[in-house]
Amino acid sequence: MRKLAPSGEGFERYNALYAQAQEVIARINPCEIQIVDGKASCVSTRGGSERDSGLCCHHCQYLTTIGCSIKSLACKLWLCFYVEQTTKGRQARRELRELEMQAYAADVPMPFRDSPFVIL
Numbered sequence: 001m002r003k004l005a006p007s008g009e010g011f012e013r014y015n016a017l018y019a020q021a022q023e024v025i026a027r028i029n030p031c032e033i034q035i036v037d038g039k040a041s042c043v044s045t046r047g048g049s050e051r052d053s054g055l056c057c058h059h060c061q062y063l064t065t066i067g068c069s070i071k072s073l074a075c076k077l078w079l080c081f082y083v084e085q086t087t088k089g090r091q092a093r094r095e096l097r098e099l100e101m102q103a104y105a106a107d108v109p110m111p112f113r114d115s116p117f118v119i120l
Contacts, residue, residue, distance in 0.1 A: 017103050021099050024092055030086065061113075076096075
C-alpha cells in the first residue's frame with residue numbers, strides 16, 4: 001500500500017474527498033443507522049438481511065461505541081448490497097461512485113479499513 005505523509009497535496013486531496021463522501025452519507029443517510037434495543041442497526045438488518053450482527057463493520061477493529069475511529073476513504077465510499085437496492089442507497093451510490101472515480105483518477109490510495117497516512 002502506498003502511504004502518504006500527513007501533510008501536502010495528497011493529504012489535502014484525500015481529506016477533501018473524505019469530507020465530500022461524509023457529506024453525501026450525512027445528507028442522504030442511506031444506511032439509516034439507529035440504536036434498537038441498545039444495539040446499532042441499519043436498514044439492512046432491520047429489513048431482514050441474513051446478517052444478525054447489527055452493522056456491516058461489526059468486526060472492524062476501528063469500530064467503537066461512538067462510531068468509526070479511523071478516517072478510511074474506502075470505507076466511506078462503500079455501501080452494502082442491501083442498502084444499494086433502496087432508493088436512498090441508489091442515490092448515494094451514484095454520488096459516491098463519482099467521488100471514487102475522482103480518487104482513482106488522482107491516484108489517491110484507498111486501503112480498506114485502514115488509513116493511508118504515515119505516522120511520523
